[in-house]
Amino acid sequence: MPPKSSSVLSSLLKRKGPPFSSNSDVPIAGNQARPQRETKNVALQKKVWMSDAPKATKRALESEPNRNSKAAKKAKPNGKANASVIQKSVVPDDSDDDENCNTDIEDESEGGRGLGKDPASDEELDEEEDEYCIKDSEVLAEKAISTNRTSEAAKAKRTWSSHKEPSDDDEDFAILPLVESGNISDSPSSVLDLSMLPDEGEDNDEGQLPKKSTKTSARDSKYQSEKPIMAPTSPFVRTKKMHGLKKSILASDDPNRGWAAESYLVYPDGSKMQRTISLRLQPKAIQDIVHEAILLASGLAIFEEAFPTSDQQLTQSFRSLISAAGSLNQPLISNRIEKDDIFSRHLTNYVTGRVGKLRITVKKAAVDVVASLYGLLQVPADDEEKSRKKFVKALLTKMNFVFPRNNLVDATSIRLNEPYRHPAIITVLHKVFFKGAKSYGQHFINTFTSSSSTDDMKEIPSAMLTLVIVGIFAALKEWEEGEDQREEQDFASATFADVVGLHNALLIDKIRDAKVGNGAGKYHTLMAHLYRDAKV
Known part of the structure; x- marks a missing residue:
């Protein structure tokens, strides 16, 4: 009504x-x-x-x-x-x-x-x-x-x-x-007869006269017939209006609406099948935070967990982003990382992907040194008894590649009392983590600690050593089928989970937590030796 x-x-x-x-x-x-x-x-x-x-x-x-x-x-x-x-x-x-x-x-x-x-x-x-x-x-x-x-x-x-x-x-x-x-x-x-009141649906006011019906004259009919009819709007105008409507819809759906200007993110272009953000298109404040977060997340992989699960990787990246924003005095960006799920997901995915490149760097350094430091080229490929395939397989069995040898091609010259002191391990540690002023070892120089209560000599963290061991194993695995039949191995593949298990069994169970002897002292001596040699 x-x-x-x-x-x-x-x-x-x-x-x-x-x-x-x-x-x-x-x-x-x-x-x-x-x-x-x-x-x-x-x-x-x-x-x-x-x-x-x-x-x-x-x-x-x-x-x-x-x-x-x-x-x-x-x-x-x-x-x-x-x-x-x-x-x-x-x-x-x-x-x-x-x-x-x-x-x-x-x-x-x-x-x-x-x-x-x-x-x-x-x-x-x-x-x-x-x-x-x-x-x-x-x-x-x-x-x-x-x-x-x-x-x-x-x-x-x-x-x-x-x-x-x-x-x-x-x-x-x-x-x-x-x-x-x-x-x-x-x-x-x-007293009052309401029978003549208007119905509920009527709109006539009190005292309003009924509308008079008017007839159309012949002159008016002729005028209406001669009245020009407007043509429909041209397709160009409709397209322009639709384009403006599309822009208004996109503006209303802008993910950056309501957030601080310094936290605006350039999202991936869906029309180009782009899945990750482009860092060079982002504001400088976000670029600085992401670079710092990559460095921090890599540090977590080195000092905390070398091969985390997918959830652990995202957690590490998220923690790194929050810390980076705080260290660079960007509270508004830090607030959006914590409260905007879409925003933080794009940044954490980018950081996680860049941390994965650390493993690629380790493997590349291992591929460059395993052929010479393990004597793979000294083994005749056409000799059945001393074939390269058989030799590489023997190195990979029972983690034999972590022990040094007096003779590279002689398996009987292996020194089982010196685990993890093979020259290949020292070389990869140095090239990846300590070479150059911008290396991780220099960035986190104060992060290295000692596990001994009597000796303050710094040690190589166990996660860093795990990265190097798996990288060398992956490089040797490519030589297992021969030089001409090497296959590129995925460094992050689940195939290397067994290697991580064998490595932890040797380093942690048999050395650090040994029931006989001073296991903790031996562990400290080993890790301090690796740190001293790799840093040089």
Whole structure:
């Protein structure tokens, strides 16, 4: 329902008041006397007229409060007994016959009907009041009927005017109150007929005339037929609008919306099948944080876990990004890394991928040295007993490649009491981690520690040694099928999980945690020796 129609209907419903009394200006009020006239003030000082009355309405209570209060004040000084004042409404019957004004007196005092001290004056007042009530009832009855007819006819006419023009037969149309046994019915329908009100769905306002139907002339029809028809919009304009709409949609879906400007990220271009971000397209602040995070994540791989699981790798990268942003005093970027999942996922994936290159660097360094330091080229390839294939396989068995030999091609010259002291291990450690001023060893020079409580000589961390051992194993594995049949081995493949297990069994179980002898001392001596030799 429109708001305007609703307000009109509400105002109409508010007009549905109680039945009107014989006094057309004031509705009947329960337990409230009819307004007294000035001529009766003297009589009320000695006697109070009371009778039953219909229920009260708010309108009567608000109409004459002052006059009633004045009458009450005048009654008290004369020493009259207190009584409840109720004025009976006079309603004429159909024959308009005169009837006496019957009154009853409800005396609240012990004196009963004798309210006054002078009986003669009471009788005179009774005769005067009876005559007044008869005349007053005739006048008020005629006034009530005429007033009701006038007001209800006006309402009905307004209701009819919003639907149709009244005919000659409707001139005297009026809504009269329903009279039952001399009393007006308490039903609102007896006073106000709502049958002609507009329906709930109608939108016509009160007093609004119906719309007149107009016919189209021949001249107007000819004008409409000759009116030019506009051609549809050109495809170029539609394409331009659609392009603008697409740009607005993309702008609303911008992942950078709501974040600090310095943390804006250039996301991968999906149209080019790009999956990772391009670091050179990013703001300088993000570039600096990513570079620092790569360095820190690589340090975690060296000092903490060389071959973590995928979840551990992402955790390491995430921790590195937070630390890098904090160290570079970028709290807004750090806040977005912690709270924006998409943003942090792109950065962590990039960092994780770059840390993976550390393993490639280790393997490349191992491939360059294994042929010479293990004497692979000294073994004749065409000799069945001393074939290169058989020789490489023997090196890979039981981690024999970690032990040095007096003769590179003589397996019987192996020194089993010097594990991890093969020259190939020292060389790869030096090339990857300690060569150059920008090497990891120089960056984390203060991170190296000692596991001994009596000797503070720094040690190679076990994770760093694990990287080198697996890198050398992968390089030797390529020679297992011969020089012409070498296959590129995936350094991060699950194939090397067994190698990591064998390495830990030897280094941790048999050396550091040995039950016989001073295992911890031997472990410290070994790792300190590797650090001293690789650093040179």
